[in-house]
Amino acid sequence: xxxxxxxxxxxxxxxxxARIGAIAGGGVNRASLSPADRASRALMVRWAEARGFGVFxxxxxxxxxxxxxxxxxxxxxxxxxxxxxxxxxRFDGMFGVLAGLEALEALEDAGIETLLPVEVVVWTNExxxxxxxxxxxxxxxxxxxxxxxxxxxxxxxGVTFGAALNxxxxxxxxxxxxxFGPPPTAYVEAHIEQGPILENLGKTIGVVSGIQGVCWYExxxxxxxxxxxxxxxxxRQDALCEAVAMIAALQAEFHDPTDTVRFTVGKVVVTPxxxxxxxxxxxxxxxxxxxxxxxxRRLCDQVEAICRxxxxxxxxxxxxxxxVNACTFDxxxxxxxxxxxxxxxxxxxxxxxxxFHDALFLQRIAPTGMVFVPCAGGISHHPSESASPADLxxxxxxxxxxxxxxxx
Amino acid sequence: xxxxxxxxxxxxxxxxxARIGAIAGGGVNRASLSPADRASRALMVRWAEARGFGVFxxxxxxxxxxxxxxxxxxxxxxxxxxxxxxxxxRFDGMFGVLAGLEALEALEDAGIETLLPVEVVVWTNExxxxxxxxxxxxxxxxxxxxxxxxxxxxxxxGVTFGAALNxxxxxxxxxxxxxFGPPPTAYVEAHIEQGPILENLGKTIGVVSGIQGVCWYExxxxxxxxxxxxxxxxxRQDALCEAVAMIAALQAEFHDPTDTVRFTVGKVVVTPxxxxxxxxxxxxxxxxxxxxxxxxRRLCDQVEAICRxxxxxxxxxxxxxxxVNACTFDxxxxxxxxxxxxxxxxxxxxxxxxxFHDALFLQRIAPTGMVFVPCAGGISHHPSESASPADLxxxxxxxxxxxxxxxx
Numbered sequence: 001x002x003x004x005x006x007x008x009x010x011x012x013x014x015x016x017x018a019r020i021g022a023i024a025g026g027g028v029n030r031a032s033l034s035p036a037d038r039a040s041r042a043l044m045v046r047w048a049e050a051r052g053f054g055v056f057x058x059x060x061x062x063x064x065x066x067x068x069x070x071x072x073x074x075x076x077x078x079x080x081x082x083x084x085x086x087x088x089x090r091f092d093g094m095f096g097v098l099a100g101l102e103a104l105e106a107l108e109d110a111g112i113e114t115l116l117p118v119e120v121v122v123w124t125n126e127x128x129x130x131x132x133x134x135x136x137x138x139x140x141x142x143x144x145x146x147x148x149x150x151x152x153x154x155x156x157x158g159v160t161f162g163a164a165l166n167x168x169x170x171x172x173x174x175x176x177x178x179x180f181g182p183p184p185t186a187y188v189e190a191h192i193e194q195g196p197i198l199e200n201l202g203k204t205i206g207v208v209s210g211i212q213g214v215c216w217y218e219x220x221x222x223x224x225x226x227x228x229x230x231x232x233x234x235x236r237q238d239a240l241c242e243a244v245a246m247i248a249a250l251q252a253e254f255h256d257p258t259d260t261v262r263f264t265v266g267k268v269v270v271t272p273x274x275x276x277x278x279x280x281x282x283x284x285x286x287x288x289x290x291x292x293x294x295x296x297r298r299l300c301d302q303v304e305a306i307c308r309x310x311x312x313x314x315x316x317x318x319x320x321x322x323x324v325n326a327c328t329f330d331x332x333x334x335x336x337x338x339x340x341x342x343x344x345x346x347x348x349x350x351x352x353x354x355x356f357h358d359a360l361f362l363q364r365i366a367p368t369g370m371v372f373v374p375c376a377g378g379i380s381h382h383p384s385e386s387a388s389p390a391d392l393x394x395x396x397x398x399x400x401x402x403x404x405x406x407x408x
Numbered sequence: 409x410x411x412x413x414x415x416x417x418x419x420x421x422x423x424x425x426a427r428i429g430a431i432a433g434g435g436v437n438r439a440s441l442s443p444a445d446r447a448s449r450a451l452m453v454r455w456a457e458a459r460g461f462g463v464f465x466x467x468x469x470x471x472x473x474x475x476x477x478x479x480x481x482x483x484x485x486x487x488x489x490x491x492x493x494x495x496x497x498r499f500d501g502m503f504g505v506l507a508g509l510e511a512l513e514a515l516e517d518a519g520i521e522t523l524l525p526v527e528v529v530v531w532t533n534e535x536x537x538x539x540x541x542x543x544x545x546x547x548x549x550x551x552x553x554x555x556x557x558x559x560x561x562x563x564x565x566g567v568t569f570g571a572a573l574n575x576x577x578x579x580x581x582x583x584x585x586x587x588f589g590p591p592p593t594a595y596v597e598a599h600i601e602q603g604p605i606l607e608n609l610g611k612t613i614g615v616v617s618g619i620q621g622v623c624w625y626e627x628x629x630x631x632x633x634x635x636x637x638x639x640x641x642x643x644r645q646d647a648l649c650e651a652v653a654m655i656a657a658l659q660a661e662f663h664d665p666t667d668t669v670r671f672t673v674g675k676v677v678v679t680p681x682x683x684x685x686x687x688x689x690x691x692x693x694x695x696x697x698x699x700x701x702x703x704x705r706r707l708c709d710q711v712e713a714i715c716r717x718x719x720x721x722x723x724x725x726x727x728x729x730x731x732v733n734a735c736t737f738d739x740x741x742x743x744x745x746x747x748x749x750x751x752x753x754x755x756x757x758x759x760x761x762x763x764f765h766d767a768l769f770l771q772r773i774a775p776t777g778m779v780f781v782p783c784a785g786g787i788s789h790h791p792s793e794s795a796s797p798a799d800l801x802x803x804x805x806x807x808x809x810x811x812x813x814x815x816x
Contacts, residue, residue: 195638214637216683225495225790228672228695229622230603230762233663235786240673241659247652255641264636265648266685268678272494274537275624275693277674277789280495285683287636354638378639 003106003400007393010102014392017043017082017098018090027383028090031155032083032125033061033164038171040082044122045174047101051108057175060140060147061168063122064178067104069114069407076114076406077184077366078103078399079121080191081137081358085129089385091192091375095392097122099190103400114407116185123358124165131161138358141180142365186333186406187362190371190399192387194355196378204394205341205348206372207334211360212262212352213296213326217286217303219246222315225272225280237313240270240279245310247284253306254288254299261299262289262354291352293326326352327360333369333402340401346394355380371398411514411808415801418510422800425451425490425506426498435791436498439563440491440533441469441572446579448490452530453582455509459516465583468548468555469576471530472586475512477522477815484522484815485592485774486511486807487529488599489545489766493537497793499600499783503800505530507598511808522815524593531766532573539569540693541624541730546766549588550773564677594814595770596741598779598807600795602763604786612802613749613756614780615742619768620670620760621704624730625694625711627654630723633680633688645721648678648687653718655692661714662696662707669707670697670762699760701733735768741777741810748809754802763788779806 020043021036023029030036041063048055054066066075080096100120107114123141128134131153139145151162169177193199198206223239247265254263264287271281286303290296304318334350341348353359353370362368373395376386428451429444431437438444449471456463462474474483488504508528515522531549536542539561547553559570577585601607606614631647655673662671675693694711698704712726742758749756761778770776781803784794 193638194635195640196643197640200643212637225493226787227602227763227789228674229620229670229697229764230601230786230788231670232667233669233671234667235604238672240655240676244652244655244659244673247648248656251649251652259640259642261641262637262639263641264646264684264686265652266636266678266683266687267681268648268676269681270674270676272537273675273677274493274535274789275540275674276536276542276672276695277493277495278672279674280790287684289637355635356637378634378643380635380638 003112003397003404004110005102005106005393005397005400007389010098010393010396011389013098014090014094017094023383025383026090028084028088029086030082030084031130032127033168034130037083038168041122041172044097045172049174051105053104055175056178057169057172058141058178058180060137061124061165062137062141063175065101065104065120067107067118069116069118071115073116074182074185075117075119076403077119077121077187078189078403079123080189081123081126083125083127085127085381087383089380089382091385091387092194092380093126095192095387096190099396099399102396103403106400107404112404114404116407118403118407126358130155135356135358135361138361142361144361183365185366187359187366187368188333188371188399188402189357189359190395191357192375192380193372194375194378194380197351198349198372198374199378201349203347203349204373204391205346205398207337207348207350208329208370208372209334209350209352210291210326210328211356212289212291212354213293214287214289214322214324215296215300215320216322218319218321219284219286219307220317221282221311223278223280223313226278228276228278231278236278238278239282239314242310242312242314243282243284246307249306249310250286250303253302260290289354291326296326327363329363329369330367333367336402336405337369337371337398340398343401344397346398371395411805411812412518413510413514413801413805413808415797418506418801418804419797421506422498422502425502429492431495431791433791434498436492436496437494438490438492438496439538440535441576442538445491446576449530449580452505453580457582459513461512463583464586465577465580466549466586466588468545469532469573470545470549471583473509473512473528475515475526477525479523481524482590482593483525483527484811485527485529485595486597486811487531488597489531489534491533491535493535493789495791497788497790499793499795500602500788501534503600503795504598507804507807510804511811514808515812520812522812524815526811526815534766538563543764543766543769546769550769552769591773593774594741595767595774595776596779596807596810597765597767598803599765600783600788601780602783602786602788605759606757606780606782607786609757611755611757612781612799613754613806615745615756615758616737616778616780617742617758617760618734618736619764620697620699620762621701621734622695622697622730622732622764623704623708623728626727626729627692627694627715628725629690629719631686631688634686636684636686639686644686646686647690647722650718650720650722651690651692654715657714657718658694658711661710668698699734704734732764732768735771737771737777738775741775744810744813745777745779745806748806751809752802752805754806779803
């Protein structure tokens with residue numbers, strides 16, 4: 001059944017939301033539970049109430065918009081987040097929320113009854129830039145944490161998460177309070193890709209296979225500072241020289257022909273960092289990601305050996321600072337998404353997500369999937385973040401069809 | 409005539425100066441024109457005024473302590489610098505300044521009148537680690553540059569050299585301003601060797617034959633920041649990845665079996681320097697030295713081509729920030745130094761300098777020489793830099809005798 005998604009309404013709502021917390025360059029700064037975030041929640045509630053949808057809020061201020069089904073069972077859930085990075089864009093998170101709302105409205109416009117209720121959720125604090133860590137809302141909803149775990153977390157002005165949470169809850173008196181409740185029947189999240197794969201392949205729909213795992217390392221190379229003019233190479237313990245050899249070797253080792261491994265050295269700190277001084281110490285980070293946990297683990301197991309193999313005169317310290325296993329999404333949901341895209345004759349591909357999303361936590365308690373749409377140049381977390389109205393509408397049609405199939 | 413150098417006074421002054429900018433491990437961090445550098449200048453002026461010596465400062469804040477002669481002619485000049493590397497030691501530069509002051513005081517103690525004035529100079533910014541390049545003071549004094557050439561150079565906090573210079577000049581109201589003036593009659597600089605040759609040969613005095621040539625480069629690699637999790641390798645313009653390839657290639661190319669080439673990358677600055685961000689920009693320095701000008705030139709001519717060969721997706725900017733040809737010192741001054749060492753029965757040898765010194769620029773305008781004393785393990789530019797009181801006193805006696813001979 002074709003669902004009459006309204007591309008123009010979906011686009012206008014993006015533009016309207018982008019005015020809340022607007023910054024230079026077409027971007028948005030809407031920190032979690034800030035006045036701007038509260039304003040965007042209030043607008044979402046007005047749109048929901050105008051269509052007669054139910055509005056609920058849970059103990060960590062996750063906001064739910066509900067279109068009832070014939071049965072009173074756990075809902076088919078969709079959504080994303082409305083908070084942004086400090087120099088954020090108009091689509092990261094917001095597209096998943098507005099595509100969910102548009103799916104509900106399109107079902108309503110067409111008078112389509114579903115068996116199960118369908119809900120759109122706005123997760124609290126996905127980005128984690130005002131209150132660290134991110135994904136607090138989805139972690140509490142899925143039982144990984146309780147809100148009290150985060151009450152004392154402070155933002156950079158000393159405001160606690162607990163205080164900001166109470167303020168946000170008080171600002172939404174029209175939303176009915178409810179507990180976290182049972183797991184949803186399924187969860188499907190739409191999002192911009194935040195990478196260039198769809199654009200480069202000329203595909204409109206990404207059927208997300210899962211979220212890749214990530215390991216972070218901090219590697220410290222201890223050498224000996226010495227005079228650049230007077231110290232022969234053979235007498236040096238050059239921390240920078242050996243760090244460069246390690247980074248080059250890691251790059252070579254993790255260079256895979258399929259371009260699936262994500263290997264990044266993003267941070268290098270040299271001491272004393274003087275042109276005519278052999279480096280005493282070099283700290284560098286490794287960010288290593290792969291969609292398959294077993295492969296990621298195998299790559300990670302090589303990091304230390306590769307570095308040690310190039311520590312010829314220097315001493316090495318290696319710390320693993322972050323470890324998150326990969327997840328794979330439910331094959332039935334991936335199939336449903338693919339079928340919707342095929343029915344709409346939309347070019348698609350299967351791809352993993354390089355970034356985290358709330359779906360990472362939802363997949364622990366419910367069959368979960370994600371739909372990606374292209375973003376220009378793969379750029380996100382930046383005011384220049386951009387997606388086309390046509391791609392957003394296409395992603396919304398696939399989402400709506402998938403939700404309808406799940407709720408039937 | 410034996411000059412009554414006071415070894416204990418010379419040693420105590422080293423210890424007193426080492427308290428200004430002291431860091432862990434017995435070292436010193438006294439960046440050029442920093443508060444610590446200004447404090448060491450103020451202490452030098454107090455010592456000079458206590459003996460009735462004249463105190464002068466020139467337009468680039470080179471500081472002069474003058475003991476008058478019978479004639480008003482260009483002075484016999486000695487001295488060195490008081491700024492250090494970030495993780496520097498107590499003797500590099502400071503020994504040449506304090507040995508010069510001790511020579512003046514010993515002449516004064518003995519009531520020895522000289523025909524020509526003898527002056528001790530503290531050159532501004534020899535090290536070049538806060539403001540690039542080094543030797544700004546001696547380059548301006550010798551007419552290679554004018555101070556305005558450097559006014560806009562910024563340190564890593566964005567403070568300009570011009571602003572720091574004005575502050576340093578204002579902090580020395582008791583020093584009389586004077587122009588750069590005519591070339592000195594001669595220039596002799598005492599310094600720790602900063603290499604292991606004297607120690608290995610068991611010699612106390614090094615008669616320096618010249619200084620190897622040096623070229624400095626600043627190489628900026630411009631890439632594009634991107635999300636470490638979502639951006640495939642093939643879509644990246646990873647400035648750090650390419651900088652590492654350039655540095656590794658330069659290292660391989662300049663690896664000579666005789667270990668004569670001195671190649672150092674001592675400084676790397678990454679932007680934004682975040683573990684999960686592909687690097688937008690990387691700045692790195694190259695310090696390249698060789699005793700033969702023709703060979704150094706040939707090596708330098710390869711730097712840009714090697715870097716460009718590894719700039720695959722990034723844009724490159726290369727600046728040559730310092731170029732100094734190798735120099736040989738005045739044979740008459742070398743002979744005078746040797747005669748003083750012989751008269752004092754000090755074991756000596758002739759050797760070249762691997763480090764550059766302000767003497768490199770002075771030799772362009774005046775007969776110039778250098779006296780080296782041993783430093784433990786050849787280590788310098790490090791907190792563990794060490795020299796014995798007896799060797800420092802021996803070097804000071806040779807310096808004082810040489811200055812007296814030149815001023816008579």
